[in-house]
Amino acid sequence: MTDQPQAHTDTLTKAPPSRPDDPLARPASRELRPLLALLPFLRPYRGRIVIALVALAIAAGASLAVPAAVKEMIDLGFSRDHADDLGIYFLGLLGVALVLALATATRFYYVTWIGERLVADLRREVYAHVVGLSPEFVEVTRTGEVLSRLTTDTALIQTVVGSSASMALRSMVTLIGGMGLMVYTSPWLSLMAGIVVPATVLPLIIFGRMVRRLSRDSQDRIADSSAMANESLSAIQIVQAFTREAEERRRFAASVERSFDTAVSRTFARAGLTAIVILIVFGAIVGLLWHGASQVIAGELTAGTLSQFVLYAVLVAGSVGTLAEVWGDIQRASGATERLIELLNIPIDIAAPKKPQHLPTPIQGAVSFHAVTFTYAARPERSALRDINIDIRPGETVAIVGPSGAGKTTIFQLLLRFRDPTIGAITIDGIDIRDLDPTELRRTLGLVPQDTILFAGSVADNIRYGRLDASDEDVEAAAKVAAAHDFITALPDGHATQLGERGARLSGGQRQRIAIARAVLKNPQVMLLDEATSSLDTESERLIQDAFEILRKDRTTLVIAHRLSTVQGADRIIVLEDGRVVETGRHDDLINAGGLYTRLAAVQFAGA
Numbered sequence: 001m002t003d004q005p006q007a008h009t010d011t012l013t014k015a016p017p018s019r020p021d022d023p024l025a026r027p028a029s030r031e032l033r034p035l036l037a038l039l040p041f042l043r044p045y046r047g048r049i050v051i052a053l054v055a056l057a058i059a060a061g062a063s064l065a066v067p068a069a070v071k072e073m074i075d076l077g078f079s080r081d082h083a084d085d086l087g088i089y090f091l092g093l094l095g096v097a098l099v100l101a102l103a104t105a106t107r108f109y110y111v112t113w114i115g116e117r118l119v120a121d122l123r124r125e126v127y128a129h130v131v132g133l134s135p136e137f138v139e140v141t142r143t144g145e146v147l148s149r150l151t152t153d154t155a156l157i158q159t160v161v162g163s164s165a166s167m168a169l170r171s172m173v174t175l176i177g178g179m180g181l182m183v184y185t186s187p188w189l190s191l192m193a194g195i196v197v198p199a200t201v202l203p204l205i206i207f208g209r210m211v212r213r214l215s216r217d218s219q220d221r222i223a224d225s226s227a228m229a230n231e232s233l234s235a236i237q238i239v240q241a242f243t244r245e246a247e248e249r250r251r252f253a254a255s256v257e258r259s260f261d262t263a264v265s266r267t268f269a270r271a272g273l274t275a276i277v278i279l280i281v282f283g284a285i286v287g288l289l290w291h292g293a294s295q296v297i298a299g300e301l302t303a304g305t306l307s308q309f310v311l312y313a314v315l316v317a318g319s320v321g322t323l324a325e326v327w328g329d330i331q332r333a334s335g336a337t338e339r340l341i342e343l344l345n346i347p348i349d350i351a352a353p354k355k356p357q358h359l360p361t362p363i364q365g366a367v368s369f370h371a372v373t374f375t376y377a378a379r380p381e382r383s384a385l386r387d388i389n390i391d392i393r394p395g396e397t398v399a400i401v402g403p404s405g406a407g408k409t410t411i412f413q414l415l416l417r418f419r420d421p422t423i424g425a426i427t428i429d430g431i432d433i434r435d436l437d438p439t440e441l442r443r444t445l446g447l448v449p450q451d452t453i454l455f456a457g458s459v460a461d462n463i464r465y466g467r468l469d470a471s472d473e474d475v476e477a478a479a480k481v482a483a484a485h486d487f488i489t490a491l492p493d494g495h496a497t498q499l500g501e502r503g504a505r506l507s508g509g510q511r512q513r514i515a516i517a518r519a520v521l522k523n524p525q526v527m528l529l530d531e532a533t534s535s536l537d538t539e540s541e542r543l544i545q546d547a548f549e550i551l552r553k554d555r556t557t558l559v560i561a562h563r564l565s566t567v568q569g570a571d572r573i574i575v576l577e578d579g580r581v582v583e584t585g586r587h588d589d590l591i592n593a594g595g596l597y598t599r600l601a602a603v604q605f606a607g608a
């Protein structure tokens with residue numbers, strides 16, 4: 001971490017919203033088309049969708065039947081000649097209500113089920129994809145942003161698929177059916193209504209656009225603030241040690257205010273949209289009622305027909321209102337879907353080739369770099385490795401030394417295929433690692449990284465991460481090799497002790513020994529140790545050193561070293577400076593050569 005100060009300051013000073021190199025940067029909005037991307041996710045649930053649609057159609061039909069029943073009730077039921085039939089009409093109305101209730105309940109259940117299912121599937125898919133993306137992706141996209149997409153965006157889609165969509169569909173059916181029946185009941189009154197309907201559509205479209213843009217902004221702002229919180233909470237000790245709490249609070253508060261402001265603008269636009277629609281629709285109904293009433297008085301229309309017509313008009317108006325309301329939701333979900341699909345469509349750049357080659361069995365462990373030059377995408381102006389040629393024989397132990405920033409860790413990054421060389425190739429047993437399935441490649445490599453990373457879970461879980469099917473005895477044996485056995489048994493629950501998030505309950509040296517045990521348990525053909533003992537005291541270091549002597553016997557070992565003891569024992573030392581190999585040889589040869597190694601040894605290994 002101390003090797004890359006610029007990377008850290010970058011995340012602290014960068015303005016939250018648009019970063020040009022962000023692979024998740026938004027393209028211009030494309031209306032509702034993004035929602036079509038959900039179709040493949042809905043396909044498995046066709047049966048349930050059909051049930052929901054049938055229930056929806058029945059419910060819509062039942063609600064359209066109510067005004068007709070009411071007309072009969074008013075025109076016939078209230079006249080003295082049909083006093084006996086009164087009960088039948090009311091019973092009929094009750095029957096309609098029963099159908100409506102059952103159909104609505106069925107629709108609600110199935111539609112909600114589909115919404116929940118879809119979101120569960122989406123979350124799983126997106127996570128499955130993201131976890132396979134190259135580390136490069138995580139470097140340019142903050143994890144908080146990805147998390148926000150997994151939660152906030154999928155929740156939005158769930159609202160729409162699980163309720164808004166069916167509300168919209170039901171409203172559409174009642175709207176069309178209601179309008180048809182209005183014409184059937186009274187063409188003249190319908191004509192009048194027909195003039196005002198288009199007037200409602202225009203503001204709907206204009207405000208709808210606005211709501212959609214604002215909702216995207218608002219999602220972005222929420223993602224920003226959660227990314228920010230995630231970042232500072234995971235570095236809480238740094239924040240407090242540098243007494244930056246006030247500054248962090250201010251930054252987070254500002255970001256929360258930004259999302260509040262966008263949410264308010266969105267709500268304001270939506271409120272305006274709703275008000276305009278209601279006004280226009282009710283204005284029209286009042287006008288119609290007025291006109292219809294004078295027709296009834298003139299005897300051109302029965303009271304029942306006018307009631308029926310007005311009820312249809314109310315249904316239609318209600319549908320338009322619902323549509324206007326859920327329209328915003330649907331557009332928000334469209335934006336959310338777009339963001340999720342973008343995430344799903346980020347290509348996996350480190351993928352297995354179509355016809356992967358296989359390493360020989362047993363693997364020999366010969367590792368070669370052929371004229372490898374590598375430039376980080378984030379730092380195009382300066383190559384981290386330049387024209388590296390290394391040939392490591394099976395079973396050899398090679399130490400890599402050099403000043404901080406020389407490119408030592410980068411060599412491991414390329415070997416693990418977290419990134420591919422810009423020029424040149426890397427081979428294992430003569431096979432270009434790009435021709436291998438990355439999974440097969442990484443199975444043969446064991447890594448003890450520079451910064452130890454543990455997971456929340458027990459000590460044993462963390463060691464077993466190296467090989468999931470390892471027995472308890474294997475785990476214990478690996479801990480012994482890594483000189484971790486004594487401190488583990490001294491923990492309150494031994495191997496079952498919970499470590500807390502990121503292993504926060506252990507010291508740096510203890511974490512490092514667990515990471516070593518993890519790699520030992522994996523028992524790889526090629527071991528990569530990146531300053532694996534940097535956090536250890538001299539005593540544990542000596543214990544581990546003995547273990548390494550045994551370990552390196554049957555495997556190729558690359559060790560990025562910072563202590564003389566490690567370097568002295570190596571078969572060969574490679575000295576890196578500024579991305580180039582400047583010296584190679586054994587300790588005894590290099591120490592007197594008067595080059596970089598001589599100087600490094602004088603400073604770095606002083607006192608050893």
Ligand SMILES: Nc1ncnc2c1ncn2[C@@H]1O[C@H](COP(=O)(O)OP(=O)(O)O)[C@@H](O)[C@H]1O
Pocket residue numbers: 003004139376377378379384402403404405406407408409410411
């Ligand atoms: N993810 C990255 N993006 C851009 N530059 C990087 C990245 N990681 C490392 N570098 C740069 O590449 C160079 C070599 O880094 P590294 O291999 O970590 O050095 P070492 O391990 O020898 O200290 C350094 O100048 C470092 O700043």
Ligand SMILES: [Mg+2]
Pocket residue numbers: 003408409410450
């Ligand atoms: Mg390093």
